[in-house]
Amino acid sequence: MEYYxxxxxxxSDAFSITNRGMAVAGEIITGExxxxxxxxxxxxxxxxxxxxxxxxxxxxxxxxNIALLIQSDNNPELYYLERAxxxxxxxxxxx
Numbered sequence: 615m616e617y618y619x620x621x622x623x624x625x626s627d628a629f630s631i632t633n634r635g636m637a638v639a640g641e642i643i644t645g646e647x648x649x650x651x652x653x654x655x656x657x658x659x660x661x662x663x664x665x666x667x668x669x670x671x672x673x674x675x676x677x678x679n680i681a682l683l684i685q686s687d688n689n690p691e692l693y694y695l696e697r698a699x700x701x702x703x704x705x706x707x708x709x
């Protein structure tokens with residue numbers, strides 16, 4: 615598949631939501647993120663692509679962030695998302 619960059623997203627937290635799956639929370643640095651986009655995570659020599667199933671507003675006591683819920687059926691290596699905290703990630707769309 616061919617992708618192109620549509621946004622940058624800085625991750626502040628990664629967590630699991632019961633009956634919904636894995637999510638990353640943070641802020642959009644540039645661009646726009648939509649359901650069906652992809653999140654690209656580069657760790658050492660691995661490049662992982664995760665499909666974004668849902669984009670949601672997340673408000674906590676200390677901040678308001680965007681939460682990206684990841685579709686777990688397209689990539690079993692979701693535990694790598696916990697290593698994305700603090701990193702700016704590229705958001706992709708299909709060409």
